[in-house]
Amino acid sequence: MRLSYKNFIILFSVLLIVTGCSGGDKKESNTITVWHWMSDREDAFQELAKRYQAETGTPVKFELFAPSESYSQRVKVSAQTSTLPDIYGVLGEKRDFASFIRSGYVADLTPELSKEDSAWKKSFFEKALLINEFLPENEYKVTPGIYGVPLDVMTIQMVYNKNLYKKAGLNPASPPRSWNEFVEHCGKLKDAGIPCFVSGFGEIWLIDAFASNYAMNIMGEKKVFDTYRGTVPYTDPDWVQVLGLFKQMADQKILVDGAVTMVNKTSEQTFANERAAYSFNGSWCVNVYKGMNPGLEYSAMLPPAFTNARSMKVWGGSGSSLVVNSQSPRRDAAIAFLKWMTAEPQQTFLAEQTENLPAVKGSLGKISPILSEFADDVDSTTHPNIYPVHENPSVTEAFDKGIQSILIGEKTPEEVATEVQRLKEKELKKSK
Amino acid sequence: MSLNPVEFEDKLQVNYEKIKKGTVSVFVHIFLIAVSLSCLFPLWWAFASSLKTQQTIFNDLSLFPKAPHWENYVEAWTKADFGMYFSNSLIYTVTVVIGVILIASMAAYAFSRLQFPGKNVLFLILISTMMVPIPGSIIPLYVLLNKLHLVNTRLGYILPQINAGLALGIFLLKTFFDDLPKELEDSARIDGCGRFRVYWHIALPLARPAIAVLAIFNILAVWNEYLLAMLVLNSKNLMPLQRGLMVFQGAHVTQYPLLMAGIVITVLPVLVVYLMLQKHIIKGITAGAVKG
Numbered sequence: 001m002r003l004s005y006k007n008f009i010i011l012f013s014v015l016l017i018v019t020g021c022s023g024g025d026k027k028e029s030n031t032i033t034v035w036h037w038m039s040d041r042e043d044a045f046q047e048l049a050k051r052y053q054a055e056t057g058t059p060v061k062f063e064l065f066a067p068s069e070s071y072s073q074r075v076k077v078s079a080q081t082s083t084l085p086d087i088y089g090v091l092g093e094k095r096d097f098a099s100f101i102r103s104g105y106v107a108d109l110t111p112e113l114s115k116e117d118s119a120w121k122k123s124f125f126e127k128a129l130l131i132n133e134f135l136p137e138n139e140y141k142v143t144p145g146i147y148g149v150p151l152d153v154m155t156i157q158m159v160y161n162k163n164l165y166k167k168a169g170l171n172p173a174s175p176p177r178s179w180n181e182f183v184e185h186c187g188k189l190k191d192a193g194i195p196c197f198v199s200g201f202g203e204i205w206l207i208d209a210f211a212s213n214y215a216m217n218i219m220g221e222k223k224v225f226d227t228y229r230g231t232v233p234y235t236d237p238d239w240v241q242v243l244g245l246f247k248q249m250a251d252q253k254i255l256v257d258g259a260v261t262m263v264n265k266t267s268e269q270t271f272a273n274e275r276a277a278y279s280f281n282g283s284w285c286v287n288v289y290k291g292m293n294p295g296l297e298y299s300a301m302l303p304p305a306f307t308n309a310r311s312m313k314v315w316g317g318s319g320s321s322l323v324v325n326s327q328s329p330r331r332d333a334a335i336a337f338l339k340w341m342t343a344e345p346q347q348t349f350l351a352e353q354t355e356n357l358p359a360v361k362g363s364l365g366k367i368s369p370i371l372s373e374f375a376d377d378v379d380s381t382t383h384p385n386i387y388p389v390h391e392n393p394s395v396t397e398a399f400d401k402g403i404q405s406i407l408i409g410e411k412t413p414e415e416v417a418t419e420v421q422r423l424k425e426k427e428l429k430k431s432k
Numbered sequence: 433m434s435l436n437p438v439e440f441e442d443k444l445q446v447n448y449e450k451i452k453k454g455t456v457s458v459f460v461h462i463f464l465i466a467v468s469l470s471c472l473f474p475l476w477w478a479f480a481s482s483l484k485t486q487q488t489i490f491n492d493l494s495l496f497p498k499a500p501h502w503e504n505y506v507e508a509w510t511k512a513d514f515g516m517y518f519s520n521s522l523i524y525t526v527t528v529v530i531g532v533i534l535i536a537s538m539a540a541y542a543f544s545r546l547q548f549p550g551k552n553v554l555f556l557i558l559i560s561t562m563m564v565p566i567p568g569s570i571i572p573l574y575v576l577l578n579k580l581h582l583v584n585t586r587l588g589y590i591l592p593q594i595n596a597g598l599a600l601g602i603f604l605l606k607t608f609f610d611d612l613p614k615e616l617e618d619s620a621r622i623d624g625c626g627r628f629r630v631y632w633h634i635a636l637p638l639a640r641p642a643i644a645v646l647a648i649f650n651i652l653a654v655w656n657e658y659l660l661a662m663l664v665l666n667s668k669n670l671m672p673l674q675r676g677l678m679v680f681q682g683a684h685v686t687q688y689p690l691l692m693a694g695i696v697i698t699v700l701p702v703l704v705v706y707l708m709l710q711k712h713i714i715k716g717i718t719a720g721a722v723k724g
Contacts, residue, residue, distance in 0.1 A: 011530070033666075037683070039679060039682050039683075040682025040683060041682075042679065063666050063667070063668070064668075064678070065662050066678040066681065067681065068683065070658070070659060070662040070663075073570065073659075073662070074662055074663055076571075077570060077574040077575075077663065078574075080571060080575065081574060081578045265686075269490050272490070273490055273491060284683075284684040284685075285684075287684060287685050288684050288685050291487075291685050291687070292486065292487065292490055293487060293490075294487070
């Protein structure tokens with residue numbers, strides 16, 4: 001080797017010294033640090049940080065950790081070493097959020113939200129705050145209060161392609177209002193050679209959302225929650241009816257080929273490329289479809305109700321929320337920044353830049369027509385994270401996988417209902 | 433001229449052998465070409481996709497886009513700050529690879545040539561750390577780095593990676609040193625070389641193929657590393673190249689053409705290094721560098 005060992009070791013030492021001496025950015029003590037995982041909003045956040053510093057003189061540093069799995073990992077390890085930033089988001093289920101609160105890592109924002117006749121609180125959609133709220137005597141044993149604020153809201157609904165509607169001789173201004181009408185429209189679309197319905201049913205949370213919409217419609221919230229409590233069996237005719245809708249979809253070939261194992265990204269491509277007339281997707285799809293096919297003509301609608309006895313409820317509420325670190329020395333400054341960030345001008349800016357539904361009502365007038373259609377149904381939303389009672393995850397999984405079996409013609413609704421009920425009883429015995 | 437039966441049979445045998453050899457060769461080549469194509473296809477697909485637009489990427493499935501958008505590369509490079517991430521990754525890769533080679537080769541030489549109490553137990557403990565992946569030690573690692581004030585520093589990112597590469601490095605090089613003839617070293621020692629000079633001037637140059645294998649393994653690992661960076665680093669200006677690719681992957685929207693252009697940009701240097709070290713790598717592997 002031509003390189004002498006002395007030179008080799010000198011080179012290595014120099015590299016270590018150079019790299020060792022260079023740390024991160026030198027932060028000013030009043031800099032507010034925000035951790036987030038939303039890489040598609042990074043540019044908009046950086047712009048808002050600049051604007052805030054120009055307005056108030058307080059520097060804000062957004063630090064991106066993506067994808068969300070890496071972000072969650074980082075937040076967890078930072079919590080264990082008390083190195084959380086001033087503002088961050090807690091991803092996962094409500095029980096994860098609750099454990100952060102109980103460990104003292106999240107500030108209670110209720111006093112701030114209630115100031116000046118609750119002006120800040122009132123600016124949000126009511127549903128948007130629910131996900132961050134813990135009610136008295138909650139199952140997580142968290143002190144009642146609101147612990148986070150949303151940056152946006154979302155709803156998971158149905159969308160339909162207006163062009164394909166026209167091709168099938170249907171009126172784009174009259175989407176189906178009932179399940180039967182939906183089935184009828186699908187028949188006409190199929191006759192015109194147009195595949196009817198696509199959704200990422202390979203991801204079971206989408207199946208869960210769709211089935212839950214119809215369960216709430218067919219039997220009402222109370223009966224659904226009683227099932228979770230174990231007082232109503234899954235073999236109840238109403239549940240069999242919910243499962244029967246999927247049997248009908250399978251029998252009448254309403255779903256496009258492969259939808260049972262399709263991930264949502266592929267389902268989005270299918271709808272954006274006009275290879276299906278309907279899709280079941282979240283309001284984030286506006287941005288997705290815009291990227292894939294800017295000329296796509298579509299509208300949002302609630303899933304067509306099976307019965308008019310109860311209104312349809314869809315999953316929705318807060319999209320992404322941020323919380324304030326209760327141990328932060330800049331706690332008040334962090335809250336002030338969150339107030340500014342969720343004020344109307346900033347929310348409008350974020351909605352324009354990212355095509356997400358704003359969390360505050362005041363920004364609604366300035367969003368695109370298609371987003372407004374999603375926004376119109378925010379009041380019809382619900383979400384498992386705000387349910388008073390929760391189903392055992394293994395039962396939910398068995399239920400959703402059972403639906404997949406029905407869709408591929410492997411099982412009947414009655415068989416799935418019996419199997420799920422058997423598992424439910426087993427889980428109930430375990431919990432006693 | 434007619435052949436007698438024996439000559440005819442011999443000729444027939446020769447022809448049969450020739451045909452058999454030729455047929456086998458054709459099938460082997462077809463198989464190898466198919467394997468090569470299946471390896472190259474994803475790379476070419478990424479390259480072809482990098483020249484499309486967000487709209488055409490879902491409609492145009494051709495492998496040779498009619499209207500290539502070369503500007504995607506410029507956009508990817510500027511939008512994701514690839515210049516900064518590139519130099520960061522270069523620093524991390526060079527430092528970690530040199531660190532691993534230096535420390536692993538010295539340790540491997542010691543395990544191979546020196547006699548000391550507990551040598552075998554120590555070696556077993558050391559190589560057993562190969563079974564502990566970085567994700568499995570994330571929390572204790574973060575706590576340790578935090579206590580040492582190494583979070584959000586380059587050193588905090590480099591040292592765990594050197595550590596992670598040592599077990600495999602020591603294992604590879606020890607097996608290589610074990611096979612080197614001791615006589616070479618003995619003659620050097622007779623000529624007055626100390627232990628370190630024997631290691632540096634005799635053993636290390638002979639281990640070049642094994643070092644090439646170790647280098648490429650570590651270059652690939654460090655160049656593609658992302659999980660540890662997300663854990664240890666906060667500041668954008670310290671992040672490695674993989675962070676640049678994340679810019680194009682949103683929670684719901686992925687900018688595929690720019691992402692593919694970014695992937696091509698990140699793959700190219702590793703490809704070049706691999707081609708440069710290819711001769712040594714093959715030699716290293718065939719010479720027993722990876723034998724157990």
